[in-house]
Amino acid sequence: MEVRTPMIVVNMKAYEEVNGEGGLKIAKTCEEVAKELTEEKELSIVVCPPQVSLAWIAAQVEIPCFAQHVDAVEPGSHTGAVTLESIKAAGAVGTLVNHSERRLRIADIDFIVQRARKLQLFTVVCTNNVAVSRAVAALKPYAVAVEPPELIGTGRSVSKVDPAVVEDTVKAVKKVCEDCVVLCGAGITDGDDVRAAIELGADGVLLASGVVKAKDVRAKVLDLTSGL
Numbered sequence: 001m002e003v004r005t006p007m008i009v010v011n012m013k014a015y016e017e018v019n020g021e022g023g024l025k026i027a028k029t030c031e032e033v034a035k036e037l038t039e040e041k042e043l044s045i046v047v048c049p050p051q052v053s054l055a056w057i058a059a060q061v062e063i064p065c066f067a068q069h070v071d072a073v074e075p076g077s078h079t080g081a082v083t084l085e086s087i088k089a090a091g092a093v094g095t096l097v098n099h100s101e102r103r104l105r106i107a108d109i110d111f112i113v114q115r116a117r118k119l120q121l122f123t124v125v126c127t128n129n130v131a132v133s134r135a136v137a138a139l140k141p142y143a144v145a146v147e148p149p150e151l152i153g154t155g156r157s158v159s160k161v162d163p164a165v166v167e168d169t170v171k172a173v174k175k176v177c178e179d180c181v182v183l184c185g186a187g188i189t190d191g192d193d194v195r196a197a198i199e200l201g202a203d204g205v206l207l208a209s210g211v212v213k214a215k216d217v218r219a220k221v222l223d224l225t226s227g228l
Contacts, residue, residue, distance in 0.1 A: 094122025
């Protein structure tokens with residue numbers, strides 16, 4: 001499945017709103033908006049469903065689905081583990097890695113990025129600052145998503161509150177790996193936040209509650225895409 005930039009990645013996390021039909025409804029809404037807009041502009045809307053409903057949702061939408069997390073293990077005797085092979089079999093085309101709520105060691109990030117590449121899966125590695133972003137870029141993931149943890153879920157956009165983090169991350173990552181996509185997250189809530197991120201050089205955004213907890217998900221997704 002094709003993944004294009006600019007892009008909006010919606011991480012559903014484990015909010016109550018995404019349980020059961022709720023997660024599918026959000027994914028379907030994102031799909032509808034993406035299909036409507038691709039006639040006008042190049043973009044991707046990616047959804048990251050809860051692990052327990054990943055396969056169910058991926059089978060019912062035609063937009064890219066990513067896992068929220070994978071473990072740095074090969075298939076085998078690892079009770080409760082989520083392998084790259086299992087998310088691919090479930091219909092995912094990629095995964096988030098090292099989200100601030102699921103931090104990993106650099107060796108584990110490296111394992112996941114390299115194994116995912118062999119399996120033709122996309123990796124979006126989350127980072128918290130410019131230095132970590134630069135180090136991760138050397139592993140050559142599909143994308144680096146910089147998210148200062150102090151702004152996550154605050155509604156205060158990193159692209160406005162601390163634009164230097166975004167701009168400097170883009171420069172640092174592209175210097176190490178020119179083909180690496182750069183996303184920004186933390187506090188992204190509307191089209192203006194997305195526009196600010198794009199103007200700073202980012203290829204898109206990663207967000208969660210801004211969409212999941214919106215009273216009108218369709219209106220919110222349309223608003224966000226207006227900034228691309």
